[in-house]
Amino acid sequence: MDSSGNNKILEVNNLKTYFYTDGGIVKAVDGVSFDLKVMETLGIVGETGSGKSVTALSILRLIPQPPGKIVEGEIIFDGKNILDMDKKELQDFRGNKISMIFQDPMTSLNPVFTIGNQLMEAILAHKKITKKECREESYRLLELVGIPDIKRRFESYPHEFSGGMRQRVMIAMAIANSPSILIADEPTTALDVTIQAQILELMDELKEKTKSSIIIITHDLGVVAKYADRVMVMYAGRPVEFSQVDNIFYNPLHPYTIGLMKSIARLDHGKNEKLKPIEGTPPSLIDLPEGCVFRVRCEYAEDECKSQYPPLSEIEPGHFVSCFRAKEFLSGSLVRNK
Amino acid sequence: MFYYIVRRILQLIPVVIGVTLILFLLLYIIPEDPARLILQKGATPEALANLRAKLGIDKPIYVQYWRYMKNLFSGDLGTSYRYQRSVNSILAEHYPYSIKLALAAIIIEIIIGIFTGIISAVKKYSFWDMLATISTTLLVCVPVYWLGMVMQVIFGLKLGLLPMSGYGDGSIRYYIMPALALASVSTAYVARMMRSTMLESLSNDYIVTAYAKGLSQFKVIGKHALKNALIPVVTLIGLDLGSIMGGAILTETVFNWPGVGRTVYLAILQRDAPVVIGGTIVLVMIFVIMNLLVDILYAWLDPRIRFEKKEINV
Numbered sequence: 001m002d003s004s005g006n007n008k009i010l011e012v013n014n015l016k017t018y019f020y021t022d023g024g025i026v027k028a029v030d031g032v033s034f035d036l037k038v039m040e041t042l043g044i045v046g047e048t049g050s051g052k053s054v055t056a057l058s059i060l061r062l063i064p065q066p067p068g069k070i071v072e073g074e075i076i077f078d079g080k081n082i083l084d085m086d087k088k089e090l091q092d093f094r095g096n097k098i099s100m101i102f103q104d105p106m107t108s109l110n111p112v113f114t115i116g117n118q119l120m121e122a123i124l125a126h127k128k129i130t131k132k133e134c135r136e137e138s139y140r141l142l143e144l145v146g147i148p149d150i151k152r153r154f155e156s157y158p159h160e161f162s163g164g165m166r167q168r169v170m171i172a173m174a175i176a177n178s179p180s181i182l183i184a185d186e187p188t189t190a191l192d193v194t195i196q197a198q199i200l201e202l203m204d205e206l207k208e209k210t211k212s213s214i215i216i217i218t219h220d221l222g223v224v225a226k227y228a229d230r231v232m233v234m235y236a237g238r239p240v241e242f243s244q245v246d247n248i249f250y251n252p253l254h255p256y257t258i259g260l261m262k263s264i265a266r267l268d269h270g271k272n273e274k275l276k277p278i279e280g281t282p283p284s285l286i287d288l289p290e291g292c293v294f295r296v297r298c299e300y301a302e303d304e305c306k307s308q309y310p311p312l313s314e315i316e317p318g319h320f321v322s323c324f325r326a327k328e329f330l331s332g333s334l335v336r337n338k
Numbered sequence: 339m340f341y342y343i344v345r346r347i348l349q350l351i352p353v354v355i356g357v358t359l360i361l362f363l364l365l366y367i368i369p370e371d372p373a374r375l376i377l378q379k380g381a382t383p384e385a386l387a388n389l390r391a392k393l394g395i396d397k398p399i400y401v402q403y404w405r406y407m408k409n410l411f412s413g414d415l416g417t418s419y420r421y422q423r424s425v426n427s428i429l430a431e432h433y434p435y436s437i438k439l440a441l442a443a444i445i446i447e448i449i450i451g452i453f454t455g456i457i458s459a460v461k462k463y464s465f466w467d468m469l470a471t472i473s474t475t476l477l478v479c480v481p482v483y484w485l486g487m488v489m490q491v492i493f494g495l496k497l498g499l500l501p502m503s504g505y506g507d508g509s510i511r512y513y514i515m516p517a518l519a520l521a522s523v524s525t526a527y528v529a530r531m532m533r534s535t536m537l538e539s540l541s542n543d544y545i546v547t548a549y550a551k552g553l554s555q556f557k558v559i560g561k562h563a564l565k566n567a568l569i570p571v572v573t574l575i576g577l578d579l580g581s582i583m584g585g586a587i588l589t590e591t592v593f594n595w596p597g598v599g600r601t602v603y604l605a606i607l608q609r610d611a612p613v614v615i616g617g618t619i620v621l622v623m624i625f626v627i628m629n630l631l632v633d634i635l636y637a638w639l640d641p642r643i644r645f646e647k648k649e650i651n652v
Contacts, residue, residue: 062546087555095552102550107543112565112640122551157641173551 009180009213010036010059010098015073017051017058020066024286028054028068030237033312036181041207041214043228043245045221045260049282051237052217053103056183059215060094061085077181096126099174101203103186105166109158115142115169116154122173141172145202164195168202175206182207183215188223200227221264225249233257236283236293239312243319253315253326255298258336292323300325300334346630350623357622358407361615366399370609372419393419406615415616420608425616429598433620435505436590436597440582442517443524448575451525455532455571459540460559470529477526486519486592503594516593520586524578531574535567542566569639576632580625 017029029051036042044052057063058070061082075082077097085093102108110118119138123129129137135154142150145168158166167187174182184203188196204227207214218224224231224245231248233241233256241254252258259278280297283289292310295301304324312322315330328334373389374381390396394405409416415425454474458467477485493515494502506512539545540563548558590599598617605613 057546060550062549091552091554093552094550100550102543102547104543108547110544110548110562110566111642113562114641121553125552159642170547173547 007038008035009038009077011074011076012055012059013074013076015055015058015075016071017054017063017068018071019068021286026285027237027288028285029058030288032073032234032237032239034232034239034242036213036215038180039207039211039213040229041204041216041227043224043231044215044217044234045219045224045231046234047219047282049236049285050234052219052234053185054237055234056100056185056215056217059183060098060100061090062094062100092126095122095174095179096177097179098181098183099177099179101167101170101174101182101184101187104190105163105170106190108170109166111158114155114157115161119154119169119173119176122176126177137176138172141176142169144175144206145169145172147172163191164199167191167195167199171199171202171206175210175212178210179212181213181215183217185217186219187216188220189218196223203227221249221260233260236288237285238293238309238322239320240294240322241320242312243321247319251319251330253319253321253329254294254323255300255325256294258329259297343630343634346626346633350626353622353626354410354619355407357619358410358615359403361618362399362403362406365609365611365614368609372609372611375609376419376422410619415619416612418605418610418613420605420610420613425612428601428613429617429620432596432598432601435595436586436599437583439513439516439520439586439590439595439597440579442513443521443582443586444575444579446517446521447525447528447578450521451528451575452532452568452571454525454529456536456559456564458529458533459536459567462537467533470533474526474529477522478530480522481588482519482523482586483588483592485522486515486589489515489519490592503592505596516589516595519592520582520589524574524582528571528574528578532567532571535570536563539563539567565639569636572635572639573632576628576635580628583621583624583628 012035013033015029015032016027019026019028028049032051032055034042044055046052054063054068059075059082061070063070070083073083077093082090082093109115116135116138119141120131120134123134123137127134127137138154139150142153147153147165147168153161158169161169170187182203187203188199191199200223203214203216206212214227216223216227228245230243231241231245232239233248233254235256241248241252241257247253248257249261252261256278259276262276263278265275278297283293283296289296291307292298292301292305295305298305302324310322310324312320313326315321315326323329325334329336371386371390372393372395373386377385377389387396394402397405406416413426415429417424418428421428454470458470461467490502493500500515501512504512540559542563545558545562548562549555553562586597587599587603589595590597591603594600598620602614602617604610605617
């Protein structure tokens, strides 16, 4: 997708992940393509059910099957398609090359094992070292993520930790094998606002230290603005806009992104300016409309939008939009409604 | 933890008082004269009166009860009307058989029950899961004595593979049928509960975390899912152990197993009150102690319910 191809660490092409339910086929992810560069932070934003988490889980092949299935596409990491890996390769790969932090630290740690046990397990899954060395390594990791009173905490159980501390432990587990990519699936959604900032700062810091790339999935546009280098906006299982973070905020070219920007409170806007929600609701993923999936909520929809889905195309260098009218927004011939 | 155990053991006292009181009243209202039972027909009224005085059953029930309880707390369960032997020695003679049978049954229950449950959960809706569901449903419905007799007919009578009944020389062949019969219902329950708790455990977020770490499926299921899923199953097995240990009346009777269950059954038929009460008290104590052991095991399995000293003070 991007022309400066040699520093790409991950490339996802036309990924489709469907869930086969009694009610029909849920097209949770329906043709997602993006790439990730070395030491880049990529933000994936979208509302609940837009396919962000499923995209992330698909990268690690963690989709519960059945009912889920990756039906098409390729995920290239280091020249190898993750979707072609066998069980053993996948095991060596998960947590080692790419690791993941989940949304709810309350439930992501196993309640019946100590923090130390779970952390050491993550290390020993990929490194052949003695228990003693592993313990030392665990202490180092816990210190790195800012857990106080390490030796005692090592023997503690998850329920003895606060939410923020548990998320720190999750991060320690995720970076234990210095992975090239860290996927954070709404890592701060379940946390208090003050803790959110600490966790995000910690991740950013560790990224610099470990020279890794981050994919951060969130519906918090503030998080994206501060930490992401590039952003992919998703809607109904597809990417609608993908670009540098500045473009997304200051020059959005997809009506959905434009709507998103109008719906958030901004300091640079007037005090009395009203927030404007996007009218309507997202479509059912079982029964997607013909043509552009956003057209029923779109203020700028034309006849063309009814018949076919607009492909994600490069409107300006590095700025990909899936809208027939994106060029008009860019040239200024179509003015964004206030 | 120590305080908790002491408290639980002290709780035994009211339980034992309650059980003995109920049994005493029940046996008291049975219109059977133990003296007549012992001396049989043709005894003179004087002889009967003498024996009643000797047994102490001419006294009012509260006096009898008081005397019994006094003896009980010194460890004496009284004397059998029928055998003229101490109940302690009768129970001591038969208990080893019951315990051996119970252990055999529990081993079957644990191995087959848990294993079947895990397979069912991991291979949900597969052929093996269907098979397990159907057979456990059948087993739960079938009464133990019926299953026992059917096994006797098939494996003992028709095929001649296994001895029909009894303890014989104590070799494993004699254990197979009674242990299977005794374990049948509980094994089915364990398998079904294991399946549901395992499925629940497998749907938790920490399972995804475990896979994301790069652990093998074996380790994710055998370590992360299993320990969580075992918690409710351990209760079930523990309770079973308690009730089976106390003597399996039906199974022991069908298979003519010389255990304490059959002894109590015979004692009921013979109105041998001291044996019935004594046997039941021991059963109750074993049951309560097993429960206590289960609770202790629980604390090991689930750190969230480990008992703190401060909880006792509340």
